[in-house]
Amino acid sequence: MRRIKDKNGGFFWACSDPDCHSFLPDADGKPGAPREKAVPSEFPCPVCGKPLYRKEKDGAPYWACFNREGHANGENVFLPDDNGKPGKPKQRAPRIVTEFVCPDCGKPLLLKNGTSKTGKAWERFDCSGFPTCKSSFWGGNGKPNFDKRAKTSR
Known part of the structure; x- marks a missing residue:
């Protein structure tokens, strides 16, 4: 190893x-010692119906579904823990379909805005063809910068 x-x-x-x-x-x-493998629960994913997995990060439990093919935009589903059961999903800001197209596959780019931990605002343009196309670009002033590719974990 x-x-x-x-x-x-x-x-x-x-x-x-x-x-x-x-x-x-x-x-x-x-x-270190191998981590325990996640075991599917009896709780179904609210999006695709497959079993959710109870996981922990930094001692805080949460619920996850990793069936990307069954979810819109190919994203994983994460739910907070509510006393040992999956809680209600957090509302995410909608992604805005833009007039810009992905230079790799020609599909529309989706705009996502956010704020860093230090309070700096950012824009990212992700390809709507995910998971087939994983292209993503940083932007500014509402336009993608095709020279600055973003690494995403969506």
């Missing part, structure tokens, strides 16, 4: 064999 630095500055361990897809958390510079 080899130790790898992730995009957030943390570490994890991965098998060196290209045919093996084993990953382990980092425990003080050594491979």
